[in-house]
Amino acid sequence: MSQCAAFIVHLNSSHRHQYYIETKNPPLSLSLSPPYSCSFRLLLSDMNPRRPNSPPTTSLKLIVYVTIIIFLVLTSLSMILGKFYSIAAWNHRNPNLHRRPAAGCAVPEYKRRLIGDLEPLIAEEPTEVWEGLGKQEKNIKYLPTMSDLRRKNRLIYIDVGARDYESSIGSWFEKQYPKQNRSFEIYAVEADRRFHGEYRSKEGVALLPYAAWIRNETVVFGSKPIVVGKKVWRMRPFGRIEGAGEERDGVSAVERVAAFDFVDWLKTVVRPAAEDFVVVKMDVEGTEIKLIEDMVRRGAICLVDELFMECHFDRYVKCCSGQRINRFNYSYDQCYTLFSGLREMGVVVHQWW
Structure with missing residues (x-):
């Protein structure tokens, strides 16, 4: 022994x-x-098969692996939450943009299927000058190139924020939008009196000389100055409904104009049961957020077959490196979220610049 x-x-x-x-x-x-x-x-040995004094290596390895995995997961979540925090906060302030349209607002199934065939949204904010990009973009997939308009009764084009005739009606819609040899009824919505005279001589174009809005009232219309660093640009009145404060600040270029309830008017003009086909271009210098909210809430978004919309945000400016304008209080990420939300609803919407 x-x-x-x-x-x-x-x-x-x-x-x-x-x-x-x-x-x-x-x-x-x-x-x-x-x-x-x-x-x-x-x-x-039946209770502890290890040799005496052997270290518990398996348990230690397991603890280390679990700790590493937890760390990586928490780090990833932190990055994701940091990236989308501002978007989530903005969505909370604009809940009507990310819910289903109101009852009675039905999006045809064929349009939902076509959403996947549209040109992809531009996810990253471009840094180059964008002027005219939307009107000349060759990748735009127009709805009439994917569907037949012969069964449609009336074809309607509504230019919200039309400015002068050549701004978009003459230069883009008449020349580039595919119409399948059909004629469109054209409505120009423009509150700026400087452009009204031109439309009197344009046959086939009905002018609505008011600001598109969420109710019938008189509004302060124009533009507050663009301020970047020490530079201030005073703008002439155009395209934007401002608040009463801009009327009294002494630097904003504003005036009072009549505004009309766009949703009420749209429901009067468009007849869904008659298979009307409606195209809307919306370029209203930041007012589009309120208008789209109202259209979704009141079920009018389903009356629009195809939407071309500019979502205005505070862009970088060429004069001052790293500086943005302070006009709209919206970011590009918020605009991208708006477009994505509309497409998820089944709205055929395109980014317009």
Whole structure:
């Protein structure tokens, strides 16, 4: 027994136990009955199969692996939440943009299927000058190139924020929009009196000399100055409904004009049961957010078959490196979220610049 190094006890159902003696020589085995006359260390192998004093490496490795995984998950979540925090906060302030349209506003199934065939939205804010990009973009997938207009009754084009005739009606819609040899009724919505005279001589174009809005009222219309650093640009009145504060600040170029309830008017003109086909271009210098909210809330968004919209945001300016204008209080990420939300509703919408 002097050669004993360790006794490994295997418990049997009987009173006798089999012991295996680990020695320097080839292993020996013997049978003994308690009580034992030899002093030795019992290792209950059925309870702890490891050799004595062996470190718990498996448990330590498991703890390390779990800690690393938790760290990576938390880091990823932190990055994602940091990226989308401002978007989520903006969505909270504009809940009507990300819910289903009002009851009775049904989007045809064929239009939902066509959403996936549209040109992809531009996810990253471009840094180059965008002037005219939307009107010349060759990748735009116009709805009439994917569907047949022959079954449609009336074809209607509504230019909200039309400005002068050549701004978009003459230069883009008349020349580039595919019409399948059909004629459109054209409505120009423009509150700026400087452009009204031109439309009197344009046959086939009905002028609505008011500001498109969410109710019938008189509004402050024009533009507050663009301020970048120490530079201030005063703008002439155009395209934007401002607040009463801009009327009193002494620097904004504003005037009072009549505004009309765009949704009420749209529901009067468009007849869904008659299979009217409606195209809307909307460029209203930031007022589009309120108008789209109202159209979704009141179920009028489904009256529009195809929407071309400029979402205005505070862009970088060429004059001052790293500086943005402070006119709209919207970011490009918020505009992208708006376009994405509309497409998820089934609205055929395109980014317009």
